[in-house]
Amino acid sequence: MKLTKVVISGFGGQGIMMMGYALANAVMKDGHQVTLLPAYGAEVRGGSANCTIAISDDEIASPVASAPEFIVVMSTPAFLRFQNYLKSGGTLILNSSLIEGETIREDIKVIPVPAGKWALELGDLRMANCVMLGAFARLTGLVTLKSLEEALVSLFPARKAKLLELNQRALRFGYQTIEKEEK
Amino acid sequence: MKSSANKVLLSGNHALAEAAIRSGCHLYFGYPITPQNEIPEFMSEHLPKLKDGGFVQAESELAAINMVLGAAATGRRVMTTSSSPGISLMQEGISYLAALELPCVIANMVRGGPGLGNIVTSQSDYFQSTRGGGHGDYRTITLAPCTVQEIYDLTQLAFYLADKYRGPVIIQGEGLLGQMSEPVELRELEKKDLPPKDWALTGAKGRPGRMLRSLILEEGVLEEHNWKLNRKYKEIEKREKRSESYRMDDASLAVVAYGSVARIAKGAIKRVREEGLKVGMIRPISLWPFPDEAIRKAAEHVSHFLVMELSCGQMIEDVRMALEGKAEVSFYGRPGGGAIPNPAEFGRVISRNYYQKVRKTR
Amino acid sequence: MKKVFERPRLLKPATFHFCPGCGHNILHRVIAEVMEESDFRDRAIMIAPVGCAVLSYFYLDIDVTEAPHGRCTAVATGIKRAIPNSLVLTYQGDGDLASIGAGETLHAAGRGEKVTTVYVNNTNYGMTGGQMAPTTMINQPTTTCSAGRNPEKDGYPLDLSKILSTLPGVCYVERVALTSPANVMKFKKALRKAFQYQTEGLGYSLIEVLSACPTNWKLSPVDSLKWIEEVMAKAYPPGVLVDRKAE
Numbered sequence A: 001m002k003l004t005k006v007v008i009s010g011f012g013g014q015g016i017m018m019m020g021y022a023l024a025n026a027v028m029k030d031g032h033q034v035t036l037l038p039a040y041g042a043e044v045r046g047g048s049a050n051c052t053i054a055i056s057d058d059e060i061a062s063p064v065a066s067a068p069e070f071i072v073v074m075s076t077p078a079f080l081r082f083q084n085y086l087k088s089g090g091t092l093i094l095n096s097s098l099i100e101g102e103t104i105r106e107d108i109k110v111i112p113v114p115a116g117k118w119a120l121e122l123g124d125l126r127m128a129n130c131v132m133l134g135a136f137a138r139l140t141g142l143v144t145l146k147s148l149e150e151a152l153v154s155l156f157p158a159r160k161a162k163l164l165e166l167n168q169r170a171l172r173f174g175y176q177t178i179e180k181e182e183k
Numbered sequence B: 001m002k003s004s005a006n007k008v009l010l011s012g013n014h015a016l017a018e019a020a021i022r023s024g025c026h027l028y029f030g031y032p033i034t035p036q037n038e039i040p041e042f043m044s045e046h047l048p049k050l051k052d053g054g055f056v057q058a059e060s061e062l063a064a065i066n067m068v069l070g071a072a073a074t075g076r077r078v079m080t081t082s083s084s085p086g087i088s089l090m091q092e093g094i095s096y097l098a099a100l101e102l103p104c105v106i107a108n109m110v111r112g113g114p115g116l117g118n119i120v121t122s123q124s125d126y127f128q129s130t131r132g133g134g135h136g137d138y139r140t141i142t143l144a145p146c147t148v149q150e151i152y153d154l155t156q157l158a159f160y161l162a163d164k165y166r167g168p169v170i171i172q173g174e175g176l177l178g179q180m181s182e183p184v185e186l187r188e189l190e191k192k193d194l195p196p197k198d199w200a201l202t203g204a205k206g207r208p209g210r211m212l213r214s215l216i217l218e219e220g221v222l223e224e225h226n227w228k229l230n231r232k233y234k235e236i237e238k239r240e241k242r243s244e245s246y247r248m249d250d251a252s253l254a255v256v257a258y259g260s261v262a263r264i265a266k267g268a269i270k271r272v273r274e275e276g277l278k279v280g281m282i283r284p285i286s287l288w289p290f291p292d293e294a295i296r297k298a299a300e301h302v303s304h305f306l307v308m309e310l311s312c313g314q315m316i317e318d319v320r321m322a323l324e325g326k327a328e329v330s331f332y333g334r335p336g337g338g339a340i341p342n343p344a345e346f347g348r349v350i351s352r353n354y355y356q357k358v359r360k361t362r
Numbered sequence C: 001m002k003k004v005f006e007r008p009r010l011l012k013p014a015t016f017h018f019c020p021g022c023g024h025n026i027l028h029r030v031i032a033e034v035m036e037e038s039d040f041r042d043r044a045i046m047i048a049p050v051g052c053a054v055l056s057y058f059y060l061d062i063d064v065t066e067a068p069h070g071r072c073t074a075v076a077t078g079i080k081r082a083i084p085n086s087l088v089l090t091y092q093g094d095g096d097l098a099s100i101g102a103g104e105t106l107h108a109a110g111r112g113e114k115v116t117t118v119y120v121n122n123t124n125y126g127m128t129g130g131q132m133a134p135t136t137m138i139n140q141p142t143t144t145c146s147a148g149r150n151p152e153k154d155g156y157p158l159d160l161s162k163i164l165s166t167l168p169g170v171c172y173v174e175r176v177a178l179t180s181p182a183n184v185m186k187f188k189k190a191l192r193k194a195f196q197y198q199t200e201g202l203g204y205s206l207i208e209v210l211s212a213c214p215t216n217w218k219l220s221p222v223d224s225l226k227w228i229e230e231v232m233a234k235a236y237p238p239g240v241l242v243d244r245k246a247e
């Protein structure tokens, strides 16, 4: 795989770091090189959360992304801020259940995913992050669904098996619903 | 596709803590400071579960380093970690650790200074780590990883070298390397023979009492002690210089960089190589002892060296000294605590230097 | 129309970076209000700590210097000795004052330095993400004692105000819980008194404030105030610990 950078952003409590960790872990399981870099410190205090994932089959020089190929935004402030960083021709995937407004960029592809709505269909808004991750996998082909499901296992202790299963279901739901829409 | 079966995704800070515990370091003393809080938090969770484990959140870095001194005096493996302002406070203790020849590992996840600075990654503590830092005529082995895997590997090596040479070993990490996660293979360093700790204070049962001291008033004895330390440092200089050489075989320009800057420079070199520029890199892994011979040797076929740092120029002094005027040196750096350069920026700097200094015609 | 509420003149037109519901918000406002009174501002030199309140100088239009972590009262000593007529205020968290700065605090108090300290007790290290502080209570969880503070390995909480109040150089120590408008007024009165005593040269004065940190307590701002009253105030009872002038 050619070097590809992904930024995931939203506000604290939306499970942004979990998305990043699951994605990076899954990419590793798929056999690629990967780095994951969370925003840390003062930036976090403002209530925003974001992380950068770099994927490649070659050594990764920098874990930082100045112009990422993909950006996933889960909240409006994240959308307003990060749309500017996207590489020309890049793809912006946004949580259309929460984000209103149109992008100011004409050189990018925007894909709305109603992650919040779909999570509610599954019965739990907290699943929006995994729904989005499933949709992301299908839309970008950067990571396999199987590895994402496996990656979640390392995130939940054994006593939280039920929650794990819910999250895995959300992954599949996001993946399959986008797949259906594409057809 | 490369196998990832035995790899785990770890942040640099977790890899460091994990490697320390696996190296038999079950004692940790530290004080919170960003960007390395994940280390004490990890240690506070795991060490108390071990039969011989001990974790104390010290009241200050000054206390932490002296707790390390105490634990090291008993011959057990011990570590503390901090970031720049905290490491400054530890300098007194580090001087005593060097004087008393007590093994321990100190990791500095460097952030922007001076003063409180900020928590963004930096390489501005190079002088502090490689020139001694505290008072007196001493040196500390300083290892600078550039990937999370290398943090894991060098942490184990640090404990080994500390025991082998009886002294503090510094891991010069960086905020960025501690915060980022990468796949890590949890491989064990081959354990070589280490000298017995026949100096450790364990209670004098059945043997004469031992003493650890740095106050040496008898005539000529302090001088002799310093000569002894110096012989040890000479021995370390002979055996423990470490560096990586990257695409140097046909290079006519050599980048010299360490840590995070080296990995970014590597990406930049790949780019300029595609345009046919013959550029390579020497990456010091041990900052002290500095791999001067590798650099001097490279000067036999490289006429220009480009030092890159996330500071306004500290390591460049060592590069100049290593070269003894045998080649030209230029510098590109930025103060730490600011933006992290990207491979494209470095690529432009490298090719500019290349065309100005090496192949003067385009 | 009569104006009944306005922004203190000495609050700069900047937005606080503190979390919603954080005690630092209120304290900065009240300090600005008290500084406006008398000639306090003209003489005041404040020392900002290393902690969430490090950015005080962005909010207060008075003279402020930073100090290294924990060293506020040493820096205060230098200032006071250089300008004896100055009004010196240190503003310190519990990590800054009672942990890394315990030595400086104890000795400034021991010397009876004529300076005033506002001591913000939120039972943890706010800025670095909620680690254990000397004030963390038994069984209270933090990120470096996730199962709760266990005296066996983590030691006991330290009530430094109580210790300081026994020293002859200390003229005034009061503890207030920042939970209601009435209590905020208590803090304001206490600060005025401390400044008064400092001006009279009576010795070292300190006001400890039980202050909310909703972010690291993982409570809502309202529940945080309840927690201060129901839990924290039991371990750290509010009141005057010493007042040498009243004695």
Ligand SMILES: Cc1ncc(C[n+]2csc(CCOP(=O)(O)OP(=O)(O)O)c2C)c(N)n1
Pocket: B031, B032, B033, B034, B061, B085, B086, B089, B116, C049, C050, C051, C052, C053, C069, C092, C093, C094, C095, C096, C097, C120, C122, C124, C125, C126, C127, C128, C133
């Ligand atoms: C020498 C040194 N050690 C550690 C730190 C990191 N640090 C910054 S703020 C802080 C503690 C803050 O806690 P507290 O004093 O309780 O204030 P709060 O943030 O809760 O208001 C620490 C340890 C530092 N800046 N300098």
Ligand code: SF4
Pocket: C017, C018, C019, C021, C022, C023, C024, C052, C122, C126, C127, C212, C213, C214, C215, C216
């Ligand atoms: S972390 Fe706590 S002390 Fe710091 S600003 Fe937020 S609420 Fe206040």
